[in-house]
Amino acid sequence: MKIEILGTGCSKCKTLEEVTKQAVAKIGGFHEIKKVEDIVEIMNYGVMSTPALVVDGMVKSSGKVLSVDEVIKLIQG
Secondary structure, three states, rough: EEEEEOOOHHHHHHHHHHHHHHHHHHHHOOEEEEEEOOOOHHHOOOOOOOOOEEEOEEEEEEEEOHHHHHHHHHOOO
8 A cells, every 4th residue: 555645844744744654553564655745746636735645546635634543544444
């Protein structure tokens, strides 16, 4: 599973990245986590508000920092 965190490097983006790493560690398995800071790549997803969470190419959340449990639900759902 490929998980991407979209954001330009703000504190909320960094927090979502850390929360996502914690969620992946909690559920186990192999998941690639990539931080995307390039504004053109972010715009290609149609995201206007960061941070955003993308799972296997689909935007699951944008504009807010999620909890570990929320990230787990989005990854597994």
